[in-house]
Amino acid sequence: MTSVVIAQCSFCSKPNTEVETLVGGPGVFICEGCVQLCVTVIEGKPADAPLIAPWEHDLPLEQVLSNLSPVAAATAQVQQNLAAWVGKARSLGGTWAQIGQALGMTRQSAWERFSGEA
Ligand SMILES: [Zn+2]
Known part of the structure; x- marks a missing residue:
């Protein structure tokens, strides 16, 4: 284990x-x-268990509200991770046009979102 925080579990x-x-x-x-928790869930899952989105389950409001913060934290983590990858692409000489193309957006949109100069 390192003593430097680099990333955290999204779960x-x-x-x-x-x-x-x-x-x-x-x-x-x-x-x-x-x-390990995932393995336990997978092993205990009935063969005919329906696949439905977590928010489609019958849940009380309190549980739904308590899920909002972890989902928002995971979203922020993914956005920070994407920005870091874009920074890596830039450090390797990637152009905003190349980055925009990779992300399915215009060069201008990529620059505005990730350059920090908009
Ligand atoms: Zn974890």
Whole structure:
């Protein structure tokens, strides 16, 4: 474990300093504890369990409200991660046109969103 916080689990919010391993995905991370929880859920899942979005479950308002902050935190993490990747592309000589094309937006939109100069 390192003592420097580099990233945090997108599921439980634990930083890399509090877990053994963080596995990175596209803008997200998952720790070994959450992977184990996922394995338990997958193994215990009935074969005919319907796939529905988490917010489609019958939930009380308090639980829905308590989910908003973690979802917003994960969203912020993904946005920060995207900005870091764009910064990496820039440091490698990537143009705003190339970055915009990769993101499906115009050069101008990419510059306005990520340059910090807009
Ligand atoms: Zn976790």
